[in-house]
Amino acid sequence: MPVSHSISHSTAATSSSKVTFAHNLTSTIPPIPASNNTTMSGHKKRPSGSNHLAAINSPMKRSISTPVATSAAMVSTEQQADFERQRQGLMMKTAYITNAVREKKQGKPSQYEELIAQLTITKPAPLPPAQFLQWIQAMLQCISLLDKSCADLIDVMLNINWIIQDDIFVQYYFSFLGNVVSAHAFYVVPIQSMLTQKLTTRYKTPSSEVSAVSRERQHERVHDALKFILGLIPSGTTSLFPILATEFPHKRESIHAHITYVKNILRILDYAPVLRGQVLSLIIDRIIQVDVEIQVELEELEDSDTEVVFDYEVGPDGEDSDEDSDSDSDSDSDSGDSDMADVTVLNVKDMTNKLDGMLFLVFSYLEGFVNSCRNMTTTDGQPPVPIQELYLVLLSVFMRSILHTFKSRHTQFLLFYFMSLSSQFSDYFLGALGQQILDKSKPQVVRIAAAAYMSSYVARAKYLDVRQIGMVIDMLGGFALDILDEVNTGSNVLPDSERHAVFYAAVQALLYIFCFRWRVLVIGGEVGPQSNKDDFDSAGMIVGSMDGHSEQGAAVQPNRQWHAGLACLQRIVTSRLNPLKMCSDNVVKQFARLSNTLNFMYIYPILEQNKKIYIPRQTNIGASGAGGRDGSGADNNGLPNGGALPQELETFFPFDPYRLRQSAPFVRTIYQEWEDDEEEDDEEEEDEEDEEEDEGEDDHVDQEDEELMFLGRHSSEQDDEDEEDLSMNKSILAMSISPSPAHFLVQGMTSSKPRS
Numbered sequence: 001m002p003v004s005h006s007i008s009h010s011t012a013a014t015s016s017s018k019v020t021f022a023h024n025l026t027s028t029i030p031p032i033p034a035s036n037n038t039t040m041s042g043h044k045k046r047p048s049g050s051n052h053l054a055a056i057n058s059p060m061k062r063s064i065s066t067p068v069a070t071s072a073a074m075v076s077t078e079q080q081a082d083f084e085r086q087r088q089g090l091m092m093k094t095a096y097i098t099n100a101v102r103e104k105k106q107g108k109p110s111q112y113e114e115l116i117a118q119l120t121i122t123k124p125a126p127l128p129p130a131q132f133l134q135w136i137q138a139m140l141q142c143i144s145l146l147d148k149s150c151a152d153l154i155d156v157m158l159n160i161n162w163i164i165q166d167d168i169f170v171q172y173y174f175s176f177l178g179n180v181v182s183a184h185a186f187y188v189v190p191i192q193s194m195l196t197q198k199l200t201t202r203y204k205t206p207s208s209e210v211s212a213v214s215r216e217r218q219h220e221r222v223h224d225a226l227k228f229i230l231g232l233i234p235s236g237t238t239s240l241f242p243i244l245a246t247e248f249p250h251k252r253e254s255i256h257a258h259i260t261y262v263k264n265i266l267r268i269l270d271y272a273p274v275l276r277g278q279v280l281s282l283i284i285d286r287i288i289q290v291d292v293e294i295q296v297e298l299e300e301l302e303d304s305d306t307e308v309v310f311d312y313e314v315g316p317d318g319e320d321s322d323e324d325s326d327s328d329s330d331s332d333s334d335s336g337d338s339d340m341a342d343v344t345v346l347n348v349k350d351m352t353n354k355l356d357g358m359l360f361l362v363f364s365y366l367e368g369f370v371n372s373c374r375n376m377t378t379t380d381g382q383p384p385v386p387i388q389e390l391y392l393v394l395l396s397v398f399m400r401s402i403l404h405t406f407k408s409r410h411t412q413f414l415l416f417y418f419m420s421l422s423s424q425f426s427d428y429f430l431g432a433l434g435q436q437i438l439d440k441s442k443p444q445v446v447r448i449a450a451a452a453y454m455s456s457y458v459a460r461a462k463y464l465d466v467r468q469i470g471m472v473i474d475m476l477g478g479f480a481l482d483i484l485d486e487v488n489t490g491s492n493v494l495p496d497s498e499r500h501a502v503f504y505a506a507v508q509a510l511l512y513i514f515c516f517r518w519r520v521l522v523i524g525g526e527v528g529p530q531s532n533k534d535d536f537d538s539a540g541m542i543v544g545s546m547d548g549h550s551e552q553g554a555a556v557q558p559n560r561q562w563h564a565g566l567a568c569l570q571r572i573v574t575s576r577l578n579p580l581k582m583c584s585d586n587v588v589k590q591f592a593r594l595s596n597t598l599n600f601m602y603i604y605p606i607l608e609q610n611k612k613i614y615i616p617r618q619t620n621i622g623a624s625g626a627g628g629r630d631g632s633g634a635d636n637n638g639l640p641n642g643g644a645l646p647q648e649l650e651t652f653f654p655f656d657p658y659r660l661r662q663s664a665p666f667v668r669t670i671y672q673e674w675e676d677d678e679e680e681d682d683e684e685e686e687d688e689e690d691e692e693e694d695e696g697e698d699d700h701v702d703q704e705d706e707e708l709m710f711l712g713r714h715s716s717e718q719d720d721e722d723e724e725d726l727s728m729n730k731s732i733l734a735m736s737i738s739p740s741p742a743h744f745l746v747q748g749m750t751s752s753k754p755r756s
Contacts, residue, residue, distance in 0.1 A: 086134075093138035101145045101153075112153070119156045129165050136176050143179045148186055158194045163218040170221055174228055181233055188236045189243070191229060196243045198222045199264040201257040219264060227271040241278050244268070248282065251289045255354040258290075262358050266365045277393040283362060284397050288411050290355045295407040297348050356660040359410060363666040366390070366418055383422045391425050394418055399432060403449055412453070412654050413667055420463045420670045430454060430468065434475050437506065448505040449652070451476075455509030456655040459516035462672040466520050470563050473513065473521070476506045477568035484575055493576040495615055500577055507572055507579040511591040512653070514566070516672065518598065523561040562600065573603055581610040 097115065104112035119135065121127060127135075139146065139157070146154060162173045180187045197203050199222055213221075230236050244265050249257040262283055269276050369390060376384035383391075394415050402412050419425040436442055436450035458464060458472050483503040487493055497504065514521065573580055580588050580603060588607070595601040658667045 090134055090137055093134055094141040097138055098142050098145060101142070101150060105149060116153060116156055119153075120159075129169055132160060133169055133172060136172050140172075140176060140179060143183045146180065147184055151187075151190075154180065154187060155190065158190060163198060163221050164213045174225060177225060178228060178232055181229055181236075185233060188229065188233050189239050192226070192236060192240050193243050195222050195226050195229075196240075196247050199261060200247055200249065201254070201260050223264075223267055223271075226268065230272055237272050237274050240268075240272070241275055241282075244275075244279065245282055248286055251286070251293055251351075255350060255357055258354050259357045259361065262361050266361060269365075276390070277396075280362070280390075280393055281397050283358070284394075284411060284414065285401055287355065287358050287362070288401060288405055288408055290351055290358070291409055291411045292405060292407045294348055294351050294355065295409055297344055297351075301344060301348075352660070355410060356662045359414070359660060360663040360666075362414055363417060363663050366414070367666070370421060382424065387421065391418055391421075391428075395428065395432065398429075403436070403453065404446065406445075406449060406652055408654065409656075410658065410660055413658055416457070416461065416655060417666050417670065419461070423463075423465065423468070426461065426464060426468055429457070430472060433457075437476075437502065438479065444501050447502045451502070451505035451509045452652045453654055455512040456653040458513050459653075460655040460672045462670050469513070469517050469520055470565060473510065473563060473565040476510050476513075477565045477572070479503075480506050480510070480572050481568050484571065484577070487577065495576075495578045495582055497582055497615070503577065504579050504582045508583040508587055510569065510572075511583065511587050514569075515587070515590050515594055516674070518594065518600075521563040521566060523563065560599075566600075569601065573601075573606065578606075578610065578613075580606050581613060581615060 096111075100111040100115045103109070119127070119132075136157070157176065160173070162170060165173075177191055181191060199219060226240075230240070247261070248265075249261055265279055265283070269279055370387060373384040373386050376386070378384055382388070398412065398415050402408055402415075405411075415429070419429055433450045433454045437447050437454070439447070454472060454476070458469055480503060483500065483506075487500075592603050592607060595603065657673070658664055658671065
């Protein structure tokens with residue numbers, strides 16, 4: 001039986017007390033309570049029996065439409081007459097609905113169709129809220145009749161613009177929704193769909209209706225309704241998530257649409273925590289789509305003939321000075337290309353702000369969730385269980401999606417931030433990546449990506465300790481040595497980017513980590529460069545040939561001890577697989593310069609020798625293209641995904657500097673920036689002239705670095721190698737080598753001060 005009793009159950013007036021009915025029905029309507037007895041898993045015990053509806057909504061035990069007996073002195077005769085008219089009208093509407101539904105089920109739909117027509121009338125004007133309220137009250141008296149055959153009538157009621165009405169109307173509407181889902185559970189999905197749509201920017205108040213209710217208050221009412229429905233039907237969370245996924249804005253919709261929706265579905269997790277894992281996975285997957293789209297468009301700009309990236313930063317240049325006979329047509333063509341490029345840049349700017357805003361919301365949610373668990377009891381120094389569960393959700397999303405998306409530039413920093421909460425999280429992450437690298441059943445592109453993530457994470461996570469860094473060095477070095485043991489090191493062995501792609505990725509990871517973390521790899525603490533740079537024998541290695549038979553021993557200088565795991569580098573870099581030829585040029589050059597400065601290793605003879613060697617580069621990563629999601633592609637040798645070390649992954653360091661302005665504070669304090677070893681150079685005194693000359697050179701280098709920010713990867717094609725090496729030594733660009741100049745363009749667009 002519905003919550004509301006029949007209106008005919010009113011109390012009769014007696015001659016002695018002259019009891020009358022109150023005109024103000026709203027005095028009988030208590031506020032809709034929050035469902036505060038729902039468990040963390042979203043389940044709630046439902047009472048049985050005829051008192052079910054009253055039990056689940058105890059403040060509404062009494063019918064919201066039942067009049068209240070009161071003193072005759074409090075109600076005037078006119079008010080009594082007015083109330084009686086309303087009561088009679090309500091009884092007539094109830095009888096009308098009952099007859100219409102019954103006749104429809106008997107095959108006579110005319111009255112039922114007339115009812116729907118009355119409720120959907122728009123001309124000359126829609127029904128006023130007061131009349132709609134009476135229809136809602138009438139339907140509360142016959143909820144049991146409104147089964148699945150009346151779905152079109154319920155649909156009409158769901159289209160009522162209730163969220164802009166007054167509080168009394170909203171509370172009656174809540175009661176209607178609650179009674180409908182309690183009597184007929186199949187209406188849960190359409191009701192949830194209606195409510196979710198109102199959390200998007202696609203829902204707009206009709207122009208004919210003027211509302212004094214703010215958008216924030218409207219969303220608040222929707223959340224109250226969703227919470228109320230889930231309190232009545234806890235299993236409704238199962239049907240709610242697909243609706244949330246369907247209503248998520250397309251990546252091309254506005255930043256306002258994305259921010260509004262993400263903010264609202266994160267709010268749902270407060271009263272539906274059972275959806276936390278699914279909702280966060282959904283949001284992160286959509287963030288990845290925007291992240292990748294930015295990189296794709298930036299690469300298209302980079303590959304185009306226009307200089308739109310430069311023009312966007314410094315303003316348009318003057319007119320074309322070309323004086324060829326075809327200058328006019330060329331100018332028109334260039335103008336068209338420039339206009340298209342300008343539109344693309346504006347799209348990139350909009351999508352960058354969209355990405356930044358969504359990441360900021362997720363970062364904020366993670367921070368708030370962690371703070372809410374601070375007072376929970378823990379054991380053995382471990383984080384509280386809810387935080388551990390949330391970490392497993394993020395790690396699962398990473399392994400399933402982010403790891404396979406090679407153009408993701410910022411999304412992975414969500415996990416980077418969360419792992420700073422506990423060293424246990426970092427151990428799990430590094431262990432999971434290590435399993436991917438060692439698992440020969442995995443596609444090689446996935447193993448290569450895992451090596452890139454491992455090296456970039458160890459290089460950039462400021463919160464890692466010496467134990468964890470040493471553990472990674474040992475693991476990568478041991479893996480590389482195992483590969484060398486499996487390979488015949490005779491003269492017939494040649495570099496092979498198809499067969500040994502994972503080996504090269506692991507070696508590149510070692511070199512990259514050394515460039516960032518050499519200070520903590522020195523036993524006894526950090527040390528600065530030494531001055532005896534010509535004594536390469538003391539550094540432990542002079543390279544003569546790449547046959548793997550050098551007897552110089554580990555690359556350890558007598559008065560400096562390095563982490564023992566680094567001893568493998570000598571055999572690795574001198575092997576006939578020649579990783580210094582196959583790895584990223586920028587990483588190899590930085591390692592050569594740094595190891596020479598530190599007297600750790602001297603590899604310039606190998607680099608000179610490699611200049612005379614030509615090895616075709618493999619760029620195919622399988623059928624899936626840039627994303628590498630399809631692991632079924634194989635080359636003629638049967639190697640998965642061609643087995644190649646693609647150009648995209650040669651220069652893929654996923655934790656390169658974070659350039660989004662709004663969300664950057666979550667990363668800034670835990671992020672390891674590049675520190676050039678020359679910053680710790682000696683304390684020797686120099687005369688003022690030398691200092692001035694050095695400052696002049698630094699200014700010149702800074703200017704060159706600014707140019708490199710616009711040139712991106714094309715800077716490696718310059719013929720003047722000395723100038724390139726000089727800029728590489730001084731700039732973070734040397735160790736920030738993601739594909740395309742995407743992060744520099746993003747930095748310029750999100751910077752508070754434009755470049756000059």
